[in-house]
Amino acid sequence: MGSRMDADKSKSLCSDIIFVIDDDDDMLKYLTALLRSANFDVKGFSNAATFLADYQAGFGACVISDMMMPEIDGLELQKIMAQREIHLPLIFISAFGNIPMAKNAILNGAADFLEKPLDAMELLKSVKAVLKKYPPRKHRLQGSDDVQRHLEKLTKREHEILDRLFSGETNKEIAGNLKISLRTVENHRNNILHKMNVKRYSDLLRLLLVTS
Structure with missing residues (x-):
């Protein structure tokens, strides 16, 4: 026991x-x-x-x-x-x-x-x-601060697209709902990854889930 x-x-x-x-x-x-x-x-x-x-x-x-x-x-x-x-x-x-x-x-x-x-x-x-x-939890809390600083770098449009991505919308759905081109959505998505200092959207999703 x-x-x-x-x-x-x-x-x-x-x-x-x-x-x-x-x-x-x-x-x-x-x-x-x-x-x-x-x-x-x-x-x-x-x-x-x-x-x-x-x-x-x-x-x-x-x-x-x-x-x-x-x-x-x-x-x-x-x-x-x-x-x-x-x-x-x-x-x-x-x-x-x-x-x-x-x-x-x-x-x-x-x-x-x-x-x-x-x-x-x-x-x-x-x-x-x-x-x-x-304790690792302290580092996750510090990580939350780091994530917040990165989030503050995003534009209003990038925040909107990130929210839609996080809710499960595809690039094509976002383009249709916001009435913008698919290429524009992809460019915003790439900018979000760059500003959040991650290489893949899956990394960004994991980061937001862990620090939320």
Whole structure:
């Protein structure tokens, strides 16, 4: 009975994605497998640029990132996340960790800093502590603020089309109801996706549903 309750509790803590970034393929596979074995939902990336391009505002529980990576290293990733208002706690890992580097990361808001070779239990303990301190719900609330800022960029017509899309109308139906061309609707729809910082309408729908 107790173990089942613990499992349910653990599952509730792991309801949001943990993003793992490491340019070492073997380490990336190890980390994702370890976290999934502990019932976490995980998405792995081989570099920070891919993560930043893929990330959708309002989603995720935390980021676990290697510190020493080509092009965008850990500290640069931390800086970019702050600039883009990606409010997810960061756990850094590095084989080249040192006190000044760790201090810099922590002072800039990192949740933890672990050195390789990693101890599996230490990493899982760190992740659970971070999720307890920074519950994913807080990030969804912050995501709501981000979504609201994006929504404020939309024109009156774009809001009208978004409302109709959200209610289930097709592009053709919207064009007919508003007495505008199908191409105009498609242009507005593309502008909405761009202003909302998403690539697909399905991503926008998911974002609005989660943060509503």
